[in-house]
Amino acid sequence: MRTEISTAAAFVTRLLRAAGGVGEEQLRCFRECLQEAMREHYKHHWFPLVPSKGSGYRCIRINHKMDPLIGKAAEMIGLSHERLFQLLPSELTLWVDPFEVSYRIGEDGSICVLYESPQPGGKAAKQLESRTSCKEWRIGRSSPSKSYNMMTVSS
Secondary structure, X not given: OHHHHHHHHHHHHHHHHHHOOOOHHHHHHHXXXXXXXXXXXXOOOOOOOXXXXXXXXXXXXXXOOOOHHHHHHHHHOOOOHHHHHHHOOOEEEEEEEOOEEEEEEOOOXXXXXXXXXXXXXXXXOOOOHHHHXXXXXXXXXXXXXXXXXXXXXXX
């Protein structure tokens, strides 16, 4: 769970860094607060033997409403929900599951894998080569207009 949470928190932190206007110390604190909030939230909803179980509960979502875990971490560094909506994509879905972290920006965007690991005693990890469109992905938003470069990471 530690690697998956760390990967997800680092991703959201990179989005904030790319948007600009948030200091490095604030970003460090945000990432730590988000990781702690996720650990606490997922504590009894993490099922490595059945990774898809509880996936909806672990989904981080921004869609005209700010995800409470991101909002809580942002409050800890003095960022309002309004400011977060300016800095982050207006539509973001981040799935944090045992052995895989993936995201989608926009309702019609591609699902891209940030982290993937083989399940112990299970099948080998899916190859990421089939997702080349996500390796370097220009992500646009409707308002305000910003672009992000994202890359997938696997182990």
